[in-house]
Amino acid sequence: MTDSPLQVLTLPTAPYPDQRPGTSGLRKKVGRLVIGQNGIMSTPAVSCVIRKMKAISGIILTASHNPGGPDGDFGIKFNTAKGGPAPQAVTNKIFQMSRTIEEYAICPDLRVDLGTTGKQTFDLENKFKPFTVEIVDPVESYANSLRNIFDFAFLKELLSGDNHIQICLDAMHGVVGPYVKKILCEELGSPANSAINCEPLENFGGHHPDPNLTNAADLVETMRNGQYDFGAAFDGDGDRNMILGKHGFFVNPSDSVAVIAANIFCIPYFQHAGVRGFARSMPTSAALDMVAKVTKIQLYETPTGWKFFGSLMDAGRLSLCGEESFGTGSDHIREKDGLWAVLAWLSILATRRQSVEDIMTEHWRTYGRNYYTRFDYEEVDLDAAVEMMLDLELMISDKAFIKQVFTVGEKKYQVETADNFEYSDPVDGTISRNQGLRIIFKGGSRIIFRLGGTGSFGVTVHLYIDSYEKDINKIFQDPQVALAELVAIALQLSHIHERTGRSGPTVIT
Numbered sequence: 001m002t003d004s005p006l007q008v009l010t011l012p013t014a015p016y017p018d019q020r021p022g023t024s025g026l027r028k029k030v031g032r033l034v035i036g037q038n039g040i041m042s043t044p045a046v047s048c049v050i051r052k053m054k055a056i057s058g059i060i061l062t063a064s065h066n067p068g069g070p071d072g073d074f075g076i077k078f079n080t081a082k083g084g085p086a087p088q089a090v091t092n093k094i095f096q097m098s099r100t101i102e103e104y105a106i107c108p109d110l111r112v113d114l115g116t117t118g119k120q121t122f123d124l125e126n127k128f129k130p131f132t133v134e135i136v137d138p139v140e141s142y143a144n145s146l147r148n149i150f151d152f153a154f155l156k157e158l159l160s161g162d163n164h165i166q167i168c169l170d171a172m173h174g175v176v177g178p179y180v181k182k183i184l185c186e187e188l189g190s191p192a193n194s195a196i197n198c199e200p201l202e203n204f205g206g207h208h209p210d211p212n213l214t215n216a217a218d219l220v221e222t223m224r225n226g227q228y229d230f231g232a233a234f235d236g237d238g239d240r241n242m243i244l245g246k247h248g249f250f251v252n253p254s255d256s257v258a259v260i261a262a263n264i265f266c267i268p269y270f271q272h273a274g275v276r277g278f279a280r281s282m283p284t285s286a287a288l289d290m291v292a293k294v295t296k297i298q299l300y301e302t303p304t305g306w307k308f309f310g311s312l313m314d315a316g317r318l319s320l321c322g323e324e325s326f327g328t329g330s331d332h333i334r335e336k337d338g339l340w341a342v343l344a345w346l347s348i349l350a351t352r353r354q355s356v357e358d359i360m361t362e363h364w365r366t367y368g369r370n371y372y373t374r375f376d377y378e379e380v381d382l383d384a385a386v387e388m389m390l391d392l393e394l395m396i397s398d399k400a401f402i403k404q405v406f407t408v409g410e411k412k413y414q415v416e417t418a419d420n421f422e423y424s425d426p427v428d429g430t431i432s433r434n435q436g437l438r439i440i441f442k443g444g445s446r447i448i449f450r451l452g453g454t455g456s457f458g459v460t461v462h463l464y465i466d467s468y469e470k471d472i473n474k475i476f477q478d479p480q481v482a483l484a485e486l487v488a489i490a491l492q493l494s495h496i497h498e499r500t501g502r503s504g505p506t507v508i509t
């Protein structure tokens with residue numbers, strides 16, 4: 001205690017009109033931007049950097065997996081402080097504001113040197129002071145996180161040791177090229193010619209940078225000659241991946257996540273962190289469910305869109321997830337991650353020392369096989385597609401539809417349930433409705449219709465077919481042959497060709 005009391009001052013102030021706290025505390029503009037050198041950064045790297053720097057959000061300017069450049073698409077992805085795609089509540093709010101916006105601020109004379117890493121500070125007028133732009137190496141921070149997830153020395157042995165395998169990675173002229181060169185070639189020792197189309201081009205070289213059998217057909221062709229043991233392609237912003245084995249053996253993305261799940265402890269990260277749960281989007285095949293059942297790990301079925309996985313990850317309920325649309329990833333970030341998927345597969349190859357095909361076929365022998373196919377009808381007239389979906393919904397919600405039996409050739413399929421998929425987020429209870437029409441037959445075979453949400457012209461109608469086969473004498477068929485009857489039922493039920501004026505799908509996976 002001091003002898004005299006401490007003085008208390010009363011100072012003049014004025015009311016603050018803008019201090020209402022948001023969801024979690026008060027957030028304000030600090031005038032700092034972080035940009036990848038030369039404007040290049042993959043979507044997974046952005047997620048990683050947002051999390052590392054504790055940024056309040058991130059904006060990714062990308063055509064993603066669509067053709068880009070002056071004659072193609074452009075797009076904006078908005079990621080929140082957790083590093084993942086903004087939930088619908090946020091994007092709805094942005095949409096709402098876009099309809100009432102009256103002014104915006106721009107500084108036309110601000111010149112940022114995108115080529116030089118480091119901080120640049122600008123003296124702007126009043127409320128934007130101080131304004132700092134930091135140019136960062138787009139690869140380093142992300143590469144560092146991969147070094148902590150995988151055993152790089154082990155992978156280096158696989159790619160450049162005495163018994164090394166040959167790989168071919170196709171960046172499809174998207175942003176992932178510099179990541180492939182730095183991580184796979186420089187660091188893990190794969191020869192420079194194992195990385196193709198690695199120069200990022202603003203129009204992706206005129207190609208469609210979607211890693212599937214149609215748009216990455218050149219890689220499939222290259223793989224067919226048998227020179228390479230492992231192949232992969234990525235999309236424009238590096239979050240999607242396609243995995244191929246020797247002679248072009250195709251790993252369906254739904255199978256890919258199931259194989260990673262079954263071999264999860266080949267990845268050091270999971271040895272330390274453990275496995276909390278698996279998840280897949282509704283139209284993704286149920287191959288992952290079989291692994292979850294055997295390993296007694298919780299499985300979540302979410303609507304399409306990576307954002308639905310984020311809330312489960314934030315709540316510590318999810319470790320590994322995947323989507324049929326060539327997305328695979330884990331809770332290391334909040335985006336799907338193409339290069340992560342490749343290193344996950346390479347970790348499995350390095351541990352098991354078997355071919356991709358042998359790993360896949362052994363998986364089917366153990367767990368059974370989910371035959372799977374997706375038909376895409378791209379750029380369909382929106383009204384025609386919506387009308388078709390409404391009629392289908394009406395038909396499948398009729399009581400008489402349930403238990404109906406469809407006979408094609410010798411096969412019979414009896415409807416068990418049918419609905420429009422609805423999801424209640426187990427963490428925050430948010431309900432998402434209208435997420436795709438499901439017809440589920442006795443035995444688990446499914447026919448799903450869903451309208452895509454990433455096209456920029458008309459709409460893509462997706463038809464997904466999933467059918468489980470556990471008889472090991474029947475697990476080696478061509479999926480198009482194995483699923484022919486279900487495809488016929490789907491076409492007959494929907495009249496999709498008549499309704500859309502198409503004679504067939506644009507892409508078959």
Ligand code: G16
Binds near residue numbers: 307327451462
């Ligand atoms: C985006 C989402 C994915 C989702 C896909 C679906 O892919 O990030 O999670 O599976 O859309 O596309 P659609 O609605 O057209 O079927 P990306 O690669 O564009 O981010």
